[in-house]
Amino acid sequence: MLHPSLAAQLRTIVGDAYFRDDQEALIAHSYDGTPMLQALPDAVIYPASTEQVSAIMKALSAYKVPLVSRGSGSNLCGGTVPVQGGVVMVMHRMNRILELDLENLTATVQPGIITADFIHHIESLGLFYPPDPSSMRISTIGGNIAECSGGLRGLKYGTTKDYVIGLEAVLASGEIIRTGGKLMKDVAGYDLTKLLVGSEGTLAVITEATLKLIPPPKSKMTMLAMYRDLYGAARTVSAIIESKIIPATLEFMDNPTIRVVDDFAKLGLPLDMEAILLIEQDGDPETVTRDIEQIRQICMREQADSIQVAATREEAERLLTARRSAFTALARLRPTTILEDATVPRSKIADMVRRINDISAKYNVTIATFGHAGDGNLHPTATTDARDAEEIHRVEQAFEEIFAAALELGGTITGEHGVGMVKAPFLEWKIGASGVSLMKGIKHVFDPDNLLNPGKVFAKESRKRVVIHHD
Amino acid sequence: MTSQANIGKKPQINHTNPLARTLFEKLDYDQLTNCMRCGFCLPACPTFRETGVEPESPRGRIALMKAVADGLMEPDDRFRDQMDHCLGCRACEPVCPADVKYGQLIEQARDAIEDHPVHSIPVKGVRKLFFKGVFPHRKRLKTLGRTLKFYQKSGLQRVARGTGVMRLFPKHLRDMERILPDATGDGVVEQLGTVYPAKGTPIARVALFRGCIMDVMFAGTNVNTVKLLSEAGFEVVIPPEQVCCGALHAHSGEMELARDMARINVRVFKELDVDYIVSNAGGCGALLVEYDHLLHEDEAWKEQAAWFASRVVDISKLLVEHGRLPAFSESAASSTEPVVVTYQDSCHLRNVMRSGTAPRQLISQVANVSFQEMREADRCCGSAGIYNVTQPEMAGQILEHKMENVNATGARYLLTSNPGCLLQMKLGVEQHGCSETMEVKHVVDFLYERMNGRNA
Numbered sequence: 001m002l003h004p005s006l007a008a009q010l011r012t013i014v015g016d017a018y019f020r021d022d023q024e025a026l027i028a029h030s031y032d033g034t035p036m037l038q039a040l041p042d043a044v045i046y047p048a049s050t051e052q053v054s055a056i057m058k059a060l061s062a063y064k065v066p067l068v069s070r071g072s073g074s075n076l077c078g079g080t081v082p083v084q085g086g087v088v089m090v091m092h093r094m095n096r097i098l099e100l101d102l103e104n105l106t107a108t109v110q111p112g113i114i115t116a117d118f119i120h121h122i123e124s125l126g127l128f129y130p131p132d133p134s135s136m137r138i139s140t141i142g143g144n145i146a147e148c149s150g151g152l153r154g155l156k157y158g159t160t161k162d163y164v165i166g167l168e169a170v171l172a173s174g175e176i177i178r179t180g181g182k183l184m185k186d187v188a189g190y191d192l193t194k195l196l197v198g199s200e201g202t203l204a205v206i207t208e209a210t211l212k213l214i215p216p217p218k219s220k221m222t223m224l225a226m227y228r229d230l231y232g233a234a235r236t237v238s239a240i241i242e243s244k245i246i247p248a249t250l251e252f253m254d255n256p257t258i259r260v261v262d263d264f265a266k267l268g269l270p271l272d273m274e275a276i277l278l279i280e281q282d283g284d285p286e287t288v289t290r291d292i293e294q295i296r297q298i299c300m301r302e303q304a305d306s307i308q309v310a311a312t313r314e315e316a317e318r319l320l321t322a323r324r325s326a327f328t329a330l331a332r333l334r335p336t337t338i339l340e341d342a343t344v345p346r347s348k349i350a351d352m353v354r355r356i357n358d359i360s361a362k363y364n365v366t367i368a369t370f371g372h373a374g375d376g377n378l379h380p381t382a383t384t385d386a387r388d389a390e391e392i393h394r395v396e397q398a399f400e401e402i403f404a405a406a407l408e409l410g411g412t413i414t415g416e417h418g419v420g421m422v423k424a425p426f427l428e429w430k431i432g433a434s435g436v437s438l439m440k441g442i443k444h445v446f447d448p449d450n451l452l453n454p455g456k457v458f459a460k461e462s463r464k465r466v467v468i469h470h471d
Numbered sequence: 472m473t474s475q476a477n478i479g480k481k482p483q484i485n486h487t488n489p490l491a492r493t494l495f496e497k498l499d500y501d502q503l504t505n506c507m508r509c510g511f512c513l514p515a516c517p518t519f520r521e522t523g524v525e526p527e528s529p530r531g532r533i534a535l536m537k538a539v540a541d542g543l544m545e546p547d548d549r550f551r552d553q554m555d556h557c558l559g560c561r562a563c564e565p566v567c568p569a570d571v572k573y574g575q576l577i578e579q580a581r582d583a584i585e586d587h588p589v590h591s592i593p594v595k596g597v598r599k600l601f602f603k604g605v606f607p608h609r610k611r612l613k614t615l616g617r618t619l620k621f622y623q624k625s626g627l628q629r630v631a632r633g634t635g636v637m638r639l640f641p642k643h644l645r646d647m648e649r650i651l652p653d654a655t656g657d658g659v660v661e662q663l664g665t666v667y668p669a670k671g672t673p674i675a676r677v678a679l680f681r682g683c684i685m686d687v688m689f690a691g692t693n694v695n696t697v698k699l700l701s702e703a704g705f706e707v708v709i710p711p712e713q714v715c716c717g718a719l720h721a722h723s724g725e726m727e728l729a730r731d732m733a734r735i736n737v738r739v740f741k742e743l744d745v746d747y748i749v750s751n752a753g754g755c756g757a758l759l760v761e762y763d764h765l766l767h768e769d770e771a772w773k774e775q776a777a778w779f780a781s782r783v784v785d786i787s788k789l790l791v792e793h794g795r796l797p798a799f800s801e802s803a804a805s806s807t808e809p810v811v812v813t814y815q816d817s818c819h820l821r822n823v824m825r826s827g828t829a830p831r832q833l834i835s836q837v838a839n840v841s842f843q844e845m846r847e848a849d850r851c852c853g854s855a856g857i858y859n860v861t862q863p864e865m866a867g868q869i870l871e872h873k874m875e876n877v878n879a880t881g882a883r884y885l886l887t888s889n890p891g892c893l894l895q896m897k898l899g900v901e902q903h904g905c906s907e908t909m910e911v912k913h914v915v916d917f918l919y920e921r922m923n924g925r926n927a
């Protein structure tokens with residue numbers, strides 16, 4: 001429970017309707033998209049402006065009460081679970097496009113705008129904002145920035161960090177800062193914009209963002225290549241990049257994923273394939289045709305069993321649907337779906353998939369793998385049941401070993417979903433003890449009382465590194 | 472202050488709150504855990520879209536149900552209100568990756584809430600009157616129809632409106648009264664008998680589910696349905712012993728009454744041994760296709776209910792997939808400008824019966840029609856059974872947004888596939904539309920008129 005006078009202050013700042021501490025509000029903000037995590041906040045608040053956010057922060061810091069900023073709660077790392085209670089601040093009311101600068105090709109938006117709504121608007125003006133997390137119909141731009149989200153177009157166009165050029169944010173003290181701006185070049189001091197992107201709500205509350213827009217590609221082609229040999233698919237990925245073609249999309253599905261996807265979507269995919277690559281190129285029509293032809297030859301050289309180039313946009317959509325339905329299909333298998341986010345250098349995709357398969361066999365858990373092959377970003381996904389404590393334990397062990405394997409192959413513990421609570425124990429594996437203490441130092445400067453999203457990113461204790469035996 | 476939820480097996484909790492105990496017993500815990508809280512359902516949900524707050528979303532409502540079951544929360548008034556606030560449109564189901572049966576959860580929650588009523592005396596009285604006293608009884612429905620007809624035809628309606636007696640009722644009820652169609656005591660059986668032959672070689676024998684309100688308020692549509700079916704090659708039987716489908720009861724938590732009615736219907740239709748059971752009301756059809764689920768715990772009825780459910784089909788789908796389609800009036804076509812037509816989905820037809828394309832296909836086959844899809848045609852209109860009576864505020868808000876999209880089409884005809892939606896859309900046209908230039912009709916009536924070359 002909040003101190004009554006703090007509650008009264010918060011109520012005055014936003015108005016009665018936008019401060020809630022009834023059971024319903026608390027329960028409905030006690031979770032996010034992450035399985036098996038839940039904790040109740042003490043109150044929920046819906047600010048309408050930067051000034052209100054600033055006033056809220058001032059009040060909270062006076063009482064040393066923690067704050068969790070929340071977009072749509074679609075993150076998969078426990079990022080918005082209020083583990084230390086306090087106030088959950090929902091950004092949905094701050095959802096306007098403040099300015100569209102068609103001369104500088106920038107858009108300035110409030111953080112609560114839904115990503116897909118923003119993208120549709122931008123596209124209706126003949127412009128392009130490439131970051132497209134699969135959750136874009138629900139996620140907010142603020143959440144995307146805080147997690148540095150990526151998507152199917154990440155390989156060629158980069159991720160959220162490549163498009164955020166200016167920010168307005170409220171610090172734990174309630175002070176308002178501005179970083180970057182519409183400038184494409186700006187080296188005045190440290191790059192605080194980039195620092196805030198991916199900071200998972202632990203450094204500041206983002207209240208405004210200036211985003212870079214680009215002209216849209218003129219045309220697009222889509223193809224599907226199927227392999228009996230996992231390494232063939234993996235070599236294809238490296239060969240495409242080596243030949244200096246950067247496809248817009250280069251996605252991967254392994255055999256277990258193919259099976260469930262086909263069972264669910266009835267697309268007639270061949271079930272005996274070890275891997276499928278979904279490849280899309282966009283740009284000028286001539287370049288696209290040339291690239292796709294070259295990619296087709298690479299696929300053939302690497303012994304693809306069959307290659308399909310979509311003749312029409314509808315056919316392309318059908319192929320894309322196969323990949324997009326991977327998550328949906330897997331989610332229907334068992335009650336609990338744990339989707340993880342390990343990333344390796346793209347030359348190591350096949351090794352990583354092998355490792356994952358071995359590990360899942362070792363712990364006797366079902367793990368299917370799909371992901372953004374072009375980025376080396378894989379989503380090993382366990383289908384399990386939260387009610388079976390023993391099985392969940394094995395799943396956790398398997399994931400621990402998967403993260404270790406990713407690091408060993410020169411990769412990382414998360415490519416786009418953030419650290420949050422779930423990966424916190426593993427952060428030190430990736431960046432080392434000195435890396436962690438440097439980051440903690442940065443956090444302390446921004447937020448000396450640890451009020452912003454406490455309990456995230458930094459774990460109380462790091463997990464001991466497991467020893468992996470290989471053959 | 473934090474508390475770690477008890478996530479895992481159905482927890483062993485001794486709920487002291489009686490409603491919490493009933494919820495704990497009635498809610499399907501597997502479905503509650505199947506929700507992985509991904510939030511995919513949020514943009515599909517009309518109440519979330521109107522309010523933008525998590526508790527007004529499917530994910531939020533499931534979390535609330537689970538919190539009660541887990542003993543994390545007392546089912547307070549707000550909880551009851553939130554369960555009532557759901558339209559039951561089930562737009563959240565087709566978009567859910569985990570295939571959570573939300574419709575069943577909300578029915579179970581309402582069923583539990585109904586076991587511990589706190590309705591105010593008038594609401595209780597009205598509910599009892601309608602749910603127990605009228606809907607299940609064919610004769611009383613007929614009487615109600617006659618009374619309503621008398622009220623409308625005798626001049627009493629004019630008197631009531633003129634003297635301002637109606638002003639004693641809340642605004643939304645007054646509005647509803649104004650758009651009510653002419654009721655009748657003569658339903659489809661009284662008008663056509665119980666068997667109606669197919670034109671030409673019969674393709675199949677089908678039974679008409681005539682509905683309760685449908686047959687009092689929209690008997691004409693039922694008659695047209697039969698004639699359209701006959702024209703398309705189906706022999707139609709209309710068992711007179713059939714009763715109300717029970718949808719309004721099931722959606723309001725009166726599960727036992729719904730099951731009673733389902734058993735009667737299953738028995739009556741099973742005796743006929745027909746190929747299809749045709750419904751022309753999305754709301755009824757959606758419960759009829761789920762009779763197997765409704766009676767799945769009833770060993771004696773389970774099998775027959777499955778027989779029944781597997782035969783239920785909406786008229787549009789039956790016509791498109793199996794019928795000999797009549798020419799929808801070439802004759803009326805030649806001279807006039809193409810007439811713009813738009814279609815409002817019946818949520819239950821689309822999300823539960825998954826038959827959203829058939830009506831559109833039929834409409835597009837009508838000569839001289841230009842079909843204009845409205846934005847968010849798949850979004851609930853706010854009618855949702857008796858939702859517009861129990862939740863007038865939210866229903867009104869949803870309707871207003873709906874009408875913006877309707878008006879943007881510039882349609883001459885706004886077609887629907889369900890009586891509730893039809894009335895709601897009429898109300899919408901009255902309140903926020905152009906009642907001089909736009910007409911709301913059931914798809915069947917539109918098709919039937921066009922088939923006969925009428926350009927009404």
Ligand SMILES: Cc1cc2nc3c(=O)[nH]c(=O)nc-3n(C[C@H](O)[C@H](O)[C@H](O)COP(=O)(O)OP(=O)(O)OC[C@H]3O[C@@H](n4cnc5c(N)ncnc54)[C@H](O)[C@@H]3O)c2cc1C
Pocket residue numbers: 032033068069070071072073074075076079080091111132133134135138139140141142143144145146147148149150151152200201202204205206207327416417453509510
């Ligand atoms: C089905 C599914 C598919 C997904 N696919 C992808 C994908 O393809 N790529 C990808 O990268 N992610 C993906 N995600 C993860 C998730 O959708 C993203 O992380 C998304 O950016 C979260 O947005 P949100 O608005 O829901 O933020 P939330 O989940 O509400 O918050 C995420 C984090 O951002 C912080 N935050 C939110 N708003 C602010 C703000 N204004 N200021 C400061 N901090 C803030 C929160 O504190 C939290 O730490 C997926 C998730 C699901 C459920």
Ligand code: SF4
Pocket residue numbers: 505506507508509510511512513529530533563566567568569570571573
């Ligand atoms: S889409 Fe399904 S699984 Fe996801 S939150 Fe909604 S009900 Fe739960």
Ligand code: SF4
Pocket residue numbers: 515516517518519528529532556557558559560561562563564573
């Ligand atoms: S049934 Fe309709 S109103 Fe109810 S939660 Fe689902 S989408 Fe929302």
